[in-house]
Amino acid sequence: MDFLHTDIEKLHEQLVNKEITSVDLVKETLANIEQTDAKYDAFLATMSEKALAEAAAIDEAGIDPDNVLSGIPYGIKDNLITKDVTTTAASKILQDFKPIYDATVVSRLREQGAVGVGKLNMDEFAMGSTTETSYYKQTKNAWDQTKVPGGSSGGSAVSVAAGQVPFALGTDTGGSIRQPAAFNGIVGMKPTYGRVSRWGVIAFASSLDQVGVFTRRVKDNATVLAAMAGHDDNDQTSSDQAVPDFAAHLDGDIAGLKIAVPTEYFAAGVDEGVKATVRAGIDKLRELGATVDEVSLPHTKYGVAAYYILASAEASSNLQRFDGIRYSTRPENVKSLEDLYVQTRTQGFGDEVKRRIMLGTYSLSAGSYDAFFKKAAQVRTLMNDDFQKVFADYDLIAAPTAPNVAYDFGANQDDPEVTYMNDVLTIPVNMAGLPGMSVPAGFVDGLPVGMQLIANRYQEETIYRAAYAYEQATRLFEKVPGGKD
């Protein structure tokens, strides 16, 4: 079965009413993935044995009527570690890595009864915006298989958009949840930095990484985030702020909500069709009772530069651990320890990862540190200040998620800077640690467009309320890939 025309609440009702067992639900999910994934290549692996055992245990204990996630299958981005299940972060260097514990998000969802059914493709170590840097396979866009799915959480976005799973987890360091959500016409939420534990997330850039949720529907998204958010003793940066029941107050009422629209997010370089679609989306929010004003986030255009320095610097440090000693396949004919390091890393990392490690190493090296790393961190302060000025007067920022819709494979192969500039509208949210969502806003040339909603730190509720009102008014979720208008 697929999940294109249902939501978690309906599935829960069917489970509670014993119209279907959790085992059958998981079996049908796996069968559908088996059948459809040749078309999408969203999954790196399914974890059928483990999933069926977990589902059987849930059926045995009985579906918890008070817990909407009980017995619900879902997909996991492959940079979230899963006990005894190979976890690669789509890198060759981790092709044989079997973690000995679960990421906190995975163990929390399991406690709620959700059943992980497989590991999803991504850009290698989450570095990329198209999922093309995966060592293993090329995931295709759910709406048009000749187009990129976006990235880095491309597999997660496509698995939900194509109805293979009711929800999937991703990570977002510079837009890796929101942009693929936009490219595939679904809801993608990147929570506040610190809202969700990073324990068991294979680190890319620790001051920017955050785990989030892909769903077709806003309320489902709120439900899943609430289930996995909150302080974790294993992650010092996870916040002890109380986690509201994000799904509780979704009533479609946004009267009086103050929305800011940053001029810079509609600048040159943003596709005219995307601009018009998102402008129409903002008009809809106004019709629903919100007030809308234009504002300025003047340092937006420096976000990409500052981000690539900071994220690459953190990556170069985080990826030092891949040295061929504790994990990965050991190269043959290694002459010395130094040679082991060099051969393991040279053979194990792809070009994009090497590029970022080198940029990061350069930025942190003596002589470049002040002009690169420190300078970028200062620009980050100015970007935060820009946002705080806006949030002194407004509840929410609305803008496009990405400058364009999904494009052809290989389009920017020799021009990394073109790909990097595609992240200009998503990066600022990570730099400031804010929550941001992409919600479906319409189509250009048959390909989905996302509207990005951004709130102040820990104000995910505001985003969910606005997104829900918008979703109910537009009902764009009724249009599915391959379906008729």
Added chain:
Amino acid sequence: MANEQITREEVEHVASLAKLALTDAEADMFTDHLGKIFDIVTTLAEVDTENVKPTYSVTEMQTVLRDDVAVNAQQSEALLNNAPEHQGTLIKVPAILNGGAEG
């Protein structure tokens, strides 16, 4: 910083610091790619950051302390299974001193 360009020698130096070996063709490619990326990152020089504090983390939290208690301690066997080579409870590595030739 303005008009700064990265040279092939710098790329090779950075690669060696990062423990990466580059072929000649790769050194050319990465010099070209990193040069293009430098065109973006050097625009930061335009921004006045006089007296601006750097932000390295956006979390408002301070250092968090906890008791040093071992949890899930009995997992050395499982841990070693991920290591390419081990002997007993130790991970094997190649000779560090390269037969005494270095160091």
